[in-house]
Amino acid sequence: MKIKFILNGKKTVVDVPGGMRLIDLLREKLNLTGTREGCGKGECGACTVLLDGKPVNSCLILAAQVDGRDILTIEGLQKGDSLDPVQRAYIDTAAVQCGFCTSGFILATKSLLNENPDPLDEEIKRGIAGNLCRCTGYAKIFDAVKTAAEYIKEEN
Amino acid sequence: MSAIGKSVARAEGEERVTGKGTFVADIKLPSMLYASVIRSPIAHGDIIEVDDSRASKIKGYKGIFTYRDILGENVIPVVFRDQPCFAEKRVNYYGEPIGVVVADSKSAADMALSRVNIDYRELEPLLDPLKARGNERIKIYGEDNIFKHLKVRNGDIEKAFAECEVVIEDIYTTPYQEHAYIETQGMVANPLPDGTMEIYGSMQCPFYVREAVAAVLDLPFSKVRVVQTSTGGAFGGKEDVPSLVACQAAIPAYHLKRPVKLIYSRDEDIISMSKRHPGWIRYKSGADSNGVLKAVEVEYIIDGGAYSTLSPVVLWRGTVHAVGPYRCENVKVDTYAVATNKVPCGAFRGFGSPQVLFAAESQMDRLAEKLNIDPAEFRLKNILRTNDTTPFGQKLSWSVGAEEALMRVLEKSDWKKRKDKNEYAPDGKKIGYGLSSVFYGVGLGAGGKHLARTGARVMVEGDGSVSFSVGTTEMGQGMRTVLAQIVAEELGLPYENIRMIPTDTSRVPDSGPTVASRATTMSGRALIDACGKPRNSILTEAARMLGVEKHQVILKDGMAFSRVDKDKQISVMEVINSCFAKRMPLSGEGWYVSPETSWDERRGFGDAYVTYAWSSNVAVIAVDMDTGEIEVLKIYSSHDVGKAINPSLVEGQIEGGVIQGLGYALTENIITDKKGRLMNTEFATYIIPTAADVPSVKPIIVEHPYPEGPYGARGFGEQPLMGVAPAVANAVRDAVGVRISNLPITPEKVWKALRKYED
Numbered sequence: 001m002k003i004k005f006i007l008n009g010k011k012t013v014v015d016v017p018g019g020m021r022l023i024d025l026l027r028e029k030l031n032l033t034g035t036r037e038g039c040g041k042g043e044c045g046a047c048t049v050l051l052d053g054k055p056v057n058s059c060l061i062l063a064a065q066v067d068g069r070d071i072l073t074i075e076g077l078q079k080g081d082s083l084d085p086v087q088r089a090y091i092d093t094a095a096v097q098c099g100f101c102t103s104g105f106i107l108a109t110k111s112l113l114n115e116n117p118d119p120l121d122e123e124i125k126r127g128i129a130g131n132l133c134r135c136t137g138y139a140k141i142f143d144a145v146k147t148a149a150e151y152i153k154e155e156n
Numbered sequence: 157m158s159a160i161g162k163s164v165a166r167a168e169g170e171e172r173v174t175g176k177g178t179f180v181a182d183i184k185l186p187s188m189l190y191a192s193v194i195r196s197p198i199a200h201g202d203i204i205e206v207d208d209s210r211a212s213k214i215k216g217y218k219g220i221f222t223y224r225d226i227l228g229e230n231v232i233p234v235v236f237r238d239q240p241c242f243a244e245k246r247v248n249y250y251g252e253p254i255g256v257v258v259a260d261s262k263s264a265a266d267m268a269l270s271r272v273n274i275d276y277r278e279l280e281p282l283l284d285p286l287k288a289r290g291n292e293r294i295k296i297y298g299e300d301n302i303f304k305h306l307k308v309r310n311g312d313i314e315k316a317f318a319e320c321e322v323v324i325e326d327i328y329t330t331p332y333q334e335h336a337y338i339e340t341q342g343m344v345a346n347p348l349p350d351g352t353m354e355i356y357g358s359m360q361c362p363f364y365v366r367e368a369v370a371a372v373l374d375l376p377f378s379k380v381r382v383v384q385t386s387t388g389g390a391f392g393g394k395e396d397v398p399s400l401v402a403c404q405a406a407i408p409a410y411h412l413k414r415p416v417k418l419i420y421s422r423d424e425d426i427i428s429m430s431k432r433h434p435g436w437i438r439y440k441s442g443a444d445s446n447g448v449l450k451a452v453e454v455e456y457i458i459d460g461g462a463y464s465t466l467s468p469v470v471l472w473r474g475t476v477h478a479v480g481p482y483r484c485e486n487v488k489v490d491t492y493a494v495a496t497n498k499v500p501c502g503a504f505r506g507f508g509s510p511q512v513l514f515a516a517e518s519q520m521d522r523l524a525e526k527l528n529i530d531p532a533e534f535r536l537k538n539i540l541r542t543n544d545t546t547p548f549g550q551k552l553s554w555s556v557g558a559e560e561a562l563m564r565v566l567e568k569s570d571w572k573k574r575k576d577k578n579e580y581a582p583d584g585k586k587i588g589y590g591l592s593s594v595f596y597g598v599g600l601g602a603g604g605k606h607l608a609r610t611g612a613r614v615m616v617e618g619d620g621s622v623s624f625s626v627g628t629t630e631m632g633q634g635m636r637t638v639l640a641q642i643v644a645e646e647l648g649l650p651y652e653n654i655r656m657i658p659t660d661t662s663r664v665p666d667s668g669p670t671v672a673s674r675a676t677t678m679s680g681r682a683l684i685d686a687c688g689k690p691r692n693s694i695l696t697e698a699a700r701m702l703g704v705e706k707h708q709v710i711l712k713d714g715m716a717f718s719r720v721d722k723d724k725q726i727s728v729m730e731v732i733n734s735c736f737a738k739r740m741p742l743s744g745e746g747w748y749v750s751p752e753t754s755w756d757e758r759r760g761f762g763d764a765y766v767t768y769a770w771s772s773n774v775a776v777i778a779v780d781m782d783t784g785e786i787e788v789l790k791i792y793s794s795h796d797v798g799k800a801i802n803p804s805l806v807e808g809q810i811e812g813g814v815i816q817g818l819g820y821a822l823t824e825n826i827i828t829d830k831k832g833r834l835m836n837t838e839f840a841t842y843i844i845p846t847a848a849d850v851p852s853v854k855p856i857i858v859e860h861p862y863p864e865g866p867y868g869a870r871g872f873g874e875q876p877l878m879g880v881a882p883a884v885a886n887a888v889r890d891a892v893g894v895r896i897s898n899l900p901i902t903p904e905k906v907w908k909a910l911r912k913y914e915d
Contacts, residue, residue, distance in 0.1 A: 027181075027182075032175075033175070033179075033181070033182035034174070034175015034176065035175070036179065036181075036338075036339070036388070037181065038338045038339065038340070038422070039422040039838065039839055040421060040422060041422065041838055041839075041840070043422075043838060043839035043840050044338055044422075044839055046338055073175070074173075074174065074175035075174070075175055077174075078174055083170070083173065083174070087173040087174065088173075090169070090172075090173045091165050091166070091169040091170060091173055092165070094163065094165070094166060094169075094804045094805065094807075094808055096166055096168075096169050096172045096173065097389075097632035097633070097634070097808055097812065098337070098338070098339070098386075098387065098388045098389040098390075098631060098632025099168065099169075099171075099172030099173075099177055099386070099388070099632070100179065100337075100338045100339040100386075100388025100389060101338045101388075102172045102173060102175075103172075103175045106173060124847075125847050125848045125850075126848060128847045129846045129847045129848035131847070132336075132338060132839060132844060132846060133338070133847075134335075134336050134337055134338055134389050134391070134812075134816070134844060135389055135632045135808075135812045136808060136811060136812045136815075137811035137812040137813070137814055137815030137816075137845075137850060137853060138811075138815065138845075138847045138850050139807075139811040139850075139852075139853055140807075140808060140811065141847065142847070
């Protein structure tokens with residue numbers, strides 16, 4: 001079936017089989033491999049993308065369901081050569097270790113800060129609790145979220 | 157020093173935050189096929205027939221590959237050679253690989269897999285490690301199901317116990333722990349027209365993978381090229397088992413002459429890949445009236461699963477670490493790795509030591525309590541210091557930071573003020589402080605000394621950019637960044653100029669595995685050696701250009717200075733340009749072999765490791781008296797790392813390791829049913845800490861330089877996990893007076909203990 005949606009700001013029209021998951025459309029058909037698959041069951045958050053600005057597990061959504069909607073993946077964050085403030089914050093705070101979970105965390109952070117530009121510590125914890133990281137123990141990820149909030153404030 | 161000791165940004169940071177890194181699942185090659193693994197549906201039995209006649213009806217089906225398709229030896233070589241690549245007749249664990257089916261898409265391969273029929277005869281499985289030794293009915297390994305028995309002997313244990321003022325004896329148990337790296341296992345095998353087999357994948361040890369693929373395909377090492385892709389976490393879980401995954405892809409690729417990709421699902425990964433060994437520890441220790449640890453007697457059993465894999469060396473590390481970081485003159489340790497009909501256990505951060513250290517550090521608190529002295533004071537009285545001799549007879553001639561690590565953690569956690577702790581306890585809760593001190597033998601030590609070597613190559617280009625290669629791997633721990641800092645320092649160039657080429661067996665000689673916290677020390681030293689030649693060219697040419705003697709030249713921050721006349725300086729870039737124009741050598745190869753050790757296995761005595769890292773931890777917790785729930789408030793964790801080449805990455809290792817240790821302490825466990833099937837094989841049921849669960853972790857870096865290490869650095873990456881469980885157990889006792897000796901410390905166990913319920 002043919003679906004039309006906005007992908008990383010661009011109108012996209014693709015033909016997809018009915019049972020195809022969103023993650024497979026992104027990774028296999030559109031070569032957007034920055035969206036990672038960690039469990040295939042919506043338990044780890046590595047495949048998080050933003051659907052109309054809200055974080056969703058792309059392994060739990062059918063490609064057909066995004067018809068007429070807006071999808072943001074990790075590849076859509078960068079504006080030309082300049083990184084998004086959330087991306088910069090993850091580098092500057094050493095919040096990346098193996099980096100397999102990073103795409104999902106960055107998008108979860110992006111959505112959290114869009115909704116709540118000045119989150120309290122507990123709100124940060126809850127905001128990213130749907131994403132698992134096994135390397136960092138989350139300490140530097142918390143730093144990254146706070147730093148990203150600062151960067152965004154400075155830009156505005 | 158300009159590049160060392162700085163928290164420079166991680167080398168692959170930008171790649172990761174933009175989603176560009178190449179993980180194995182991202183690889184697409186022309187005409188690539190997909191494999192799915194046929195696994196044993198039973199824990200113990202005989203395979204009568206594997207029938208793919210209904211699978212072959214699937215569109216795009218390319219065939220089934222079993223042990224019959226192995227060209228060389230049906231073996232995954234690790235320590236012993238008892239593990240087959242594909243089971244032939246007998247299967248020994250649930251999920252054991254029997255073969256693969258291959259198709260032109262992953263979905264077709266999975267559909268074919270569901271249509272493979274396995275006819276089998278089921279046998280009673282041996283599941284209880286305590287019934288494994290000498291089991292008369294079920295023999296999995298040899299005559300007695302013992303993969304390995306090791307020991308430590310020192311002093312006169314009977315006499316020493318008789319002289320003790322206090323003696324404590326108890327049994328401790330520890331569960332499985334799953335690595336739960338977020339990237340599952342995966343490999344792509346790519347056969348080249350010249351007969352070379354290329355392997356790309358997620359792994360810690362490319363040279364292990366090469367040996368395994370060469371064995372099953374009957375190829376010389378020179379015709380197997382293994383390239384590590386970006387690796388999404390490992391923690392020991394990608395040490396030996398990626399060899400299985402690689403062979404499962406390589407065998408069909410060889411026969412079909414097309415690339416084959418194999419990516420494990422999460423369930424499959426948890427069911428079939430290695431884990432931390434469940435441990436059973438009988439621990440008896442005693443101290444005299446002066447608070448001197450006099451005697452320690454340990455019996456330690458690890459559940460190795462169906463094949464020996466790394467169990468003999470995991471056991472060895474557990475054996476050496478059994479007493480903890482203390483002096484003790486009378487020691488008797490007996491350890492056993494036993495066979496059961498369960499998934500083979502292997503390497504996991506700590507490597508056989510966290511189990512026995514949980515017991516050891518629980519015992520230290522119990523002895524202190526019985527002596528009525530502060531647990532910190534008791535540890536301080538016995539802790540190893542420079543020039544002390546370990547319980548296994550090794551004299552520690554330098555750089556023992558154990559005491560400072562302990563003092564620093566006590567100071568930071570305000571240990572002395574803990575007596576007033578309940579003044580700020582939340583309603584219905586009691587606060588507890590728990591302490592632990594642990595240590596970690598860095599590198600392979602005597603247990604793996606034949607592998608204790610590393611190679612490196614450095615190439616300085618005419619434009620001043622530098623690439624280097626090593627045989628150890630980046631898996632998130634930060635090796636690539638730290639090694640680039642070392643190269644930058646050696647060559648006087650900015651860190652940004654230095655780039656590591658992904659680890660590839662065709663670029664450097666066999667450098668052993670990336671395990672045992674050895675990458676920084678071993679590859680760091682090999683790289684310093686490799687930098688020697690280009691560095692010499694740069695110094696020679698700089699001296700000529702500055703008009704000074706070579707020994708007077710200093711390289712720093714991209715500049716070459718004269719030591720005597722600071723005004724004389726020139727950029728290293730200009731020097732390199734000149735070297736290049738003069739055709740001076742600007743590349744080098746390096747090699748490093750670890751200093752000798754002298755362990756006598758029969759006696760259980762000697763120099764076990766070249767050096768040790770040292771750590772202490774304080775856990776501050778609140779226990780809910782009504783529910784038994786534990787809220788961990790803070791963990792302070794100090795580590796003697798020799799020298800922190802990148803302090804921010806050191807902190808990252810501490811924070812991450814502590815939280816893995818906290819999962820081990822509180823929630824993580826794999827349950828098997830009566831038939832040996834793993835029951836909780838997903839993140840919904842295997843519970844690792846989430847962002848909502850974690851306390852604040854306070855990393856403390858201690859630096860007693862290791863003379864053999866690069867700039868004094870020693871490995872320590874495993875250690876942060878190791879001391880957390882005993883610190884939490886000791887904190888529970890401190891808070892509410894109950895002693896939990898079986899991990900994980902669940903609310904149910906605390907609740908029952910509070911009410912003196914028996915299980």
